[in-house]
Each structure stands twice: as C-alpha cells, then as structure tokens.
Amino acid sequence: MNLLLAVPFVIPLLGAGITLLLRRSPRSKQIAGVVTLAAVVVDAVWLLWLTADGTVIASDAGGWAAPLGITLVADPLAALLLTVSSVVLLLVLLYAIGQDIGGLSSATPQTFHPLYLVLTAGVCLSFLAGDLFNLFVAFEVMLTASYALITQAPTRARVRATMIYTVVGLTSSILFLTGIALVYALVGTVNMADIAIKLDGAPDDLRMVLALLFLVVFGIKAAIVPLHFWLPDSYPVAITRISAIFAALLTKVAVYAIIRTQTLLFGGDDVSAVMLWIAIATMIVGILGALVQDDINRIMSFALVSHIGFMIFGLALNTVAGIAGVMVYLVHHIVVQATMFLVNGLVRQYVGHTSLRSIRGLTAVSPALALFFFLPAVSLAGIPPMSGFIAKVALFQAGVEAGGWLTWVGIGAGLLTSLLTIIAIFRVWTRAFWGTPLPDMLTARAELKRGPDAAGLRMMTVTTGVMVGVGVLVAVLGGPLVDLSFTAAHDLLDGGAYIEAVLPGGGS
Amino acid sequence: MADQHGPPVRGGPPEGWEAPRERWLSTVVRPAFGPRSVLLEVVARLLIPSILTFAVFLLVTGHDRPGGGFAAGLVAGMAYVLRYVAGGRQELAAGLPTRPQGLLAIGLLATAGTATAPLLWGDPILRTFSYTADLPVFGKVKFASYLLFELGVVFIVVGLVLAVVAALGARMEAEEEEARALSALRRRRRAPSGGAVEPRTDPGRPTTEGRNETP
Numbered sequence: 022m023n024l025l026l027a028v029p030f031v032i033p034l035l036g037a038g039i040t041l042l043l044r045r046s047p048r049s050k051q052i053a054g055v056v057t058l059a060a061v062v063v064d065a066v067w068l069l070w071l072t073a074d075g076t077v078i079a080s081d082a083g084g085w086a087a088p089l090g091i092t093l094v095a096d097p098l099a100a101l102l103l104t105v106s107s108v109v110l111l112l113v114l115l116y117a118i119g120q121d122i123g124g125l126s127s128a129t130p131q132t133f134h135p136l137y138l139v140l141t142a143g144v145c146l147s148f149l150a151g152d153l154f155n156l157f158v159a160f161e162v163m164l165t166a167s168y169a170l171i172t173q174a175p176t177r178a179r180v181r182a183t184m185i186y187t188v189v190g191l192t193s194s195i196l197f198l199t200g201i202a203l204v205y206a207l208v209g210t211v212n213m214a215d216i217a218i219k220l221d222g223a224p225d226d227l228r229m230v231l232a233l234l235f236l237v238v239f240g241i242k243a244a245i246v247p248l249h250f251w252l253p254d255s256y257p258v259a260i261t262r263i264s265a266i267f268a269a270l271l272t273k274v275a276v277y278a279i280i281r282t283q284t285l286l287f288g289g290d291d292v293s294a295v296m297l298w299i300a301i302a303t304m305i306v307g308i309l310g311a312l313v314q315d316d317i318n319r320i321m322s323f324a325l326v327s328h329i330g331f332m333i334f335g336l337a338l339n340t341v342a343g344i345a346g347v348m349v350y351l352v353h354h355i356v357v358q359a360t361m362f363l364v365n366g367l368v369r370q371y372v373g374h375t376s377l378r379s380i381r382g383l384t385a386v387s388p389a390l391a392l393f394f395f396l397p398a399v400s401l402a403g404i405p406p407m408s409g410f411i412a413k414v415a416l417f418q419a420g421v422e423a424g425g426w427l428t429w430v431g432i433g434a435g436l437l438t439s440l441l442t443i444i445a446i447f448r449v450w451t452r453a454f455w456g457t458p459l460p461d462m463l464t465a466r467a468e469l470k471r472g473p474d475a476a477g478l479r480m481m482t483v484t485t486g487v488m489v490g491v492g493v494l495v496a497v498l499g500g501p502l503v504d505l506s507f508t509a510a511h512d513l514l515d516g517g518a519y520i521e522a523v524l525p526g527g528g529s
Numbered sequence: 530m531a532d533q534h535g536p537p538v539r540g541g542p543p544e545g546w547e548a549p550r551e552r553w554l555s556t557v558v559r560p561a562f563g564p565r566s567v568l569l570e571v572v573a574r575l576l577i578p579s580i581l582t583f584a585v586f587l588l589v590t591g592h593d594r595p596g597g598g599f600a601a602g603l604v605a606g607m608a609y610v611l612r613y614v615a616g617g618r619q620e621l622a623a624g625l626p627t628r629p630q631g632l633l634a635i636g637l638l639a640t641a642g643t644a645t646a647p648l649l650w651g652d653p654i655l656r657t658f659s660y661t662a663d664l665p666v667f668g669k670v671k672f673a674s675y676l677l678f679e680l681g682v683v684f685i686v687v688g689l690v691l692a693v694v695a696a697l698g699a700r701m702e703a704e705e706e707e708a709r710a711l712s713a714l715r716r717r718r719r720a721p722s723g724g725a726v727e728p729r730t731d732p733g734r735p736t737t738e739g740r741n742e743t744p
Contacts, residue, residue, distance in 0.1 A: 023651065027645065027648055027653075034637055035637070038641060042638075081653055082655040093654075131630075
C-alpha cells in the first residue's frame with residue numbers, strides 16, 4: 022500500500038535527478054524518462070485495480086497519523102485520473118522523443134526531460150494528496166515545472182505568453198494559500214477528511230465564502246469563464262508536446278481539485294447555482310471564441326475552455342449521476358484534447374504553421390493525419406459512437422434527472438455548444454483538410470519523407486495513432502467506465518469511505 | 530603576492546582608488562560590469578566562511594527548532610551570490626564544485642532516495658530513524674536519517690539559486706564580454722595601421738589576460 026501510493030510521485034522525482042545527471046547522452050535520458058513513466062503507468066493501473074470497487078487506500082507519510090501528518094489517499098476518482106494521466110504523459114513523451122530523434126524539435130533536451138518528470142510528479146501528487154497543504158505543494162511543483170516548460174525554445178511570443186501565464190498562476194497560488202490559511206484559522210486542520218468533519222459545525226456563510234474562494238482559486242487554473250482569458254493566449258504558443266500536455270492535464274487537475282474540495286469539504290450545495298451560471302457562460306463564451314479564430318491551435322484552446330463548462334455543469338448538479346458524468350467527461354477530454362494538440366503538431370511539421378489561411382488539402386498530403394484529426398474531432402463534438410457522446414449523454418441525463426429551470430438552461434447551452442463545436446470542427450476540416458494541397462505543402466512532405474527526419478516523423482505519427490486508439494478505447498470501455506464512475510461518485514458525495522480510510526474511527 | 534595586482538590592465542575602464550591591491554578572492558579577473566571594489570572583496574572574504582558555518586548550524590538545528598534544509602540552502606546560496614557580486618562569473622565558477630544542474634541532481638536523488646528507502650522494508654514513505662550516541666566532547670548527540678533528506682534539500686536550493694545566478698547574471702556578463710570583444714575587434718580592423726592599437730581603445734575589453742599575469 023505504502024509503496025503503491027508513493028511510486029507515482031517519488032519515482033518521477035528520482036527520474037528527474039537521474040536525467041539531470043546524464044548530461045552527455047540524450048538516448049539514456051529518453052530511456053530513463055520512458056522507464057519512469059512506464060513504472061508510473063503500471064502503478065496507476067494497479068491502484069485502479071485495487072480501488073475499482075470503491076475501496077479507499079490511505080497511507081500516512083513518516084508514520085505520523087492522519088490529522089497531523091501528510092496523508093496520501095487513493096480513491097477510485099484519483100486512481101482513474103492517475104491512470105489516464107500517466108498513459109497520456111507516457112504517450113506525449115514518446116511523441117516528443119520521436120520529434121527529438123528526427124531533429125524536428127526546437128526544444129532544449131538538456132532541460133526538457135527533468136522538467137517533464139517533475140511536472141509528472143506534481144500532477145500525480147495532486148491526485149493523491151490527502152491534505153490541502155500537500156495539494157498546494159503538488160500544484161506548485163506542477164506549476165513551477167510548467168513555467169519553465171512553456172518557455173522551451175524561447176521566442177518573443179513565448180516569453181510574452183509565459184509572463185501572462187506565470188503572473189496568473191502565481192495569483193491563483195497566493196489565493197490558494199490564503200484559502201488554506203483561512204480554513205486552518207476556522208477549523209485548525211488542513212487534512213481534508215478532518216476538515217470535512219469539522220467544517221460541518223461551521224457557520225453557513227463562512228462555509229460559502231470558503232467554497233467560493235476555492236472555486237475561484239481552481240477556477241483560474243481550470244479556465245472557467247470570467248477567469249479564462251490567460252489560456253488561449255498562452256497554451257497555443259508553446260511547443261507541441263508542451264501545449265498538448267498542458268491542455269490535456271493541467272486544467273483537468275484543477276477540475277479534479279474543484280471536485281475534491283466542493284464535494285468532500287463543502288458538500289457542494291452552497292455554490293451550486295453560481296456554478297451552473299459559470300458553466301453556462303463557460304460553454305457559450307468558449308465556443309464562440311473558437312468560432313472566430315483562424316489558427317487551429319487557438320481554436321482548440323477556446324474549445325478546451327468551452328468544454329471545461331461541461332464538467333462544471335455536471336459538478337453543479339451535485340448528484341451522483343452528475344459527478345459520474347463529470348468523471349467520464351474528464352477521462353474522455355484528457356485523451357481527446359491531448360490527441361488534438363499532437364495532431365496539430367504533426368500539421369505544423371508538414372506545413373510549418375497551423376494558421377487556417379494557408380493550409381489546403383491536408384487529406385491529400387497525409388490521409389493518416391486526416392483520420393487522426395477526424396476521430397478525436399467528432400468525439401469532441403459528441404457524435405454517437407465516440408467517447409464524447411457517452412460523456413455528454415451521461416451529463417445531460419443527470420441534468421434531466423436533477424430538473425429545475427436553470428438546469429434546463431444549462432442543458433440547452435450544452436446542446437448549443439455541441440452544435441457550435443461541430444461547426445468549429447468542420448470549419449477546420451473544410452478549410453484545412455479538403456481541397457487541393459498548396460504546391461509547397463507537397464514539396465515539404467516529399468522532403469520530410471526522404472530526409473533524415475523520416476524515422477522521427479514515423480514515430481510521432483505512430484504515437485499519435487496510439488493516442489487516437491486510446492480515445493477509441495475509452496468509447497469501447499464506456500460501460501465499465503460509467504459503472505466505475507457511478508461507484509466513485511457515490512463515494513464522493515457520501516464521503517464516508519474516504520473519511521473512514523484516512524481517519525479510522527472517525528477521527529478525534 | 531605583492532605583484533598580484535600587476536600593471537594596470539590593458540584596455541578597460543581605469544581602476545578606481547578602491548581597486549584591490551591584494552588578492553582577497555581566488556580570481557583576479559575583472560568582471561564585465563565594472564571595476565572590483567576592495568571593500569566588497571574584503572567583506573566577502575570575511576563573511577563567506579561565517580555564512581556557510583551558519584548554514585550548517587541551521588541544517589543541524591532544524592530537526593526540532595527553526596531552521597532546516599530549506600533555510601540552510603538559502604543562506605548557503607547567498608554566500609555564493611555574495612561571491613558572484615564581488616568577483617563576477619569567473620569567481621563564481623572558481624568556487625563551484627560542479628555545475629548547478631549537478632547539485633540539483635544530487636539533491637533530488639538524495640531527497641527522493643531517503644524518502645523512498647523506508648518503503649523497501651515496508652514502512653511508510655519519509656519514515657525517520659534516529660540513533661543517539663554519547664560522544665566524548667559533545668555529550669548526547671542524536672543522528673537522524675532525516676538529516677540526509679535535509680542535506681538533499683540544501684543541495685536543491687543551492688543548485689536552484691546558482692542556476693538562477695548562472696542564467697541571469699553570469700550569462701548576461703558573458704554576453705556583454707562577447708559584445709565588447711566583438712566591437713574591439715571591429716575597431717582594430719578599422720585602425721589604419723592594422724597592427725598596433727591605441728592604448729585607450731575599447732573600454733572594458735574582457736580582461737582575461739589579467740589573470741595572474743607577470744610583467
């Protein structure tokens with residue numbers, strides 16, 4: 022138990038140390054990175070296996086019992102997200118290695134591998150953290166690595182984007198720390214299970230203020246609508262592997278933190294109405310932004326903002342079905358968003374940029390690329406056989422069950438957003454993938470295929486293909502996934518199993 | 530070491546009255562950002578050992594009193610920053626056992642290693658073991674495995690501070706020196722005779738030839 026809970030963040034830190042030591046040999050750095058992440062994947066799957074029936078595993082670091090020491094907790098939600106995240110992290114690393122092998126990359130491999138592993142450690146620790154302060158530390162580890170990663174291959178645009186990203190990130194961190202201080206002042210503990218027990222007796226208005234504060238803190242990181250402005254400015258500018266992993270994971274870690282704090286600590290009903298309004302605004306504003314963009318990466322970034330709205334919607338319902346829907350959506354969205362950004366990276370490899378103005382006929386340039394774009398795109402839009410459909414149906418069903426006029430408005434907004442997503446996606450499809458390719462695109466392809474980069478390009482394409490396959494797998498495993506999500510959501514709303522695992526005997 | 534200072538270095542801004550005439554630090558290369566100051570060098574020379582000692586004190590006292598690896602690392606890092614401010618990047622490089630990344634790596638491995646080691650025999654992560662010994666002079670002394678972890682933290686923090694200094698200060702200094710060398714080269718090419726250069730040329734040429742020179 023102790024070992025399983027420690028591996029996901031300690032092994033990447035060890036790996037980061039090792040990759041820092043291996044200065045001269047890029048190959049051994051790559052091997053160290055892949056082995057590390059593969060170990061994390063195995064560990065995460067194992068944890069998922071153990072927790073799938075709703076068991077909660079806890080471990081106290083240093084042997085200090087729960088309310089005092091650092092507690093690591095894995096429940097089905099954490100284990101599921103850990104598994105999906107580690108798989109995506111591994112695949113993106115393989116993609117990056119392909120790019121490096123081919124010499125197609127502009128990243129500095131000296132610092133990329135250690136930082137990437139530190140980021141992994143931060144992401145994994147966020148999922149496993151059992152107390153608020155440890156969650157803060159995990160966020161900081163993740164964010165500090167991300168500040169450095171976003172400036173890989175610095176250009177003027179990237180440095181500018183980093184400024185915005187860093188300032189926004191630090192602001193949310195300060196608010197987070199303030200929130201922790203306030204909670205500690207109120208109940209005298211930072212252990213989440215302990216807070217959950219003790220906050221019950223707190224005055225309602227204080228609870229609501231705290232709930233709102235934490236919603237703002239994680240809302241900034243998750244890019245919910247009034248707080249989303251930084252994301253479309255910073256993510257698309259970074260190099261492919263970085264924007265893929267940021268888009269797929271960082272916002273989702275924040276969504277996970279919202280789920281954890283709102284369900285376990287605050288019981289959720291305090292800010293339900295606010296969250297519904299936020300969800301509606303996020304869906305509509307995000308997708309309207311996506312409709313007017315001209316760059317595929319920017320379109321995807323705005324779509325990302327808009328689809329965060331779906332998750333907030335499910336969470337705002339505060340029912341078992343709603344939260345189960347959010348979990349399915351999270352899994353679907355992590356995989357699909359990473360895939361889309363990897364595909365955009367391949368487009369950039371072929372064309373040199375991702376602006377819709379001068380891309381034509383990508384289908385003729387690379388049929389595989391067209392397929393890799395099409396499958397996740399229709400999944401994002403929520404067209405039937407794909408995972409996006411399963412996720413959206415789960416959310417809308419939960420909404421119908423919950424009822425209430427605002428919920429119906431939310432469902433309406435969700436349907437409208439799905440339709441507009443289809444328009445945004447097909448705008449990209451018709452402009453970039455159809456038509457006759459521009460002549461320089463064909464020569465560029467010929468050069469790529471013949472040049473020394475061919476092996477790297479093949480590896481990148483295969484990795485993207487595997488990622489598309491994972492997306493399809495999410496749809497195929499839809500049934501078990503929904504079952505698992507319901508088990509997890511039930512435990513999350515109840516909170517009993519979590520508290521019992523962390524504080525055996527109900528605490529002091 | 531009387532002639533350590535040597536004749537005025539060719540080129541470069543004139544050394545002020547406060548330029549050191551004796552050797553206080555391990556290099557005598559003039560940094561690109563200006564002349565050296567004897568006051569700063571003496572202060573650095575005097576303070577650095579005490580700062581480092583204080584860092585060690587913070588490290589060992591941190592187990593149950595204020596202090597610990599993080600504070601110790603910051604304080605020790607400041608010693609190196611002081612050395613850099615006094616003597617420039619050559620001086621900083623002279624004082625470093627390894628590159629900053631190496632320190633970071635050692636620190637990460639030490640912390641993560643000590644954190645994981647208890648897992649091997651089934652204890653939870655970060656479990657601490659301690660051993661109290663009776664030493665002749667010091668009396669009862671407690672050794673804790675936690676100290677190794679904190680030592681790793683020290684390495685990480687010092688490594689980070691140095692990495693920042695190397696990336697911001699030292700890199701800019703190197704670029705500045707390079708730019709000056711280039712402009713000096715250009716001016717020399719433009720000079721009519723081609724060979725001999727006016728002594729007053731190129732303010733602040735890199736003064737690397739000033740290192741330990743003898744007339």
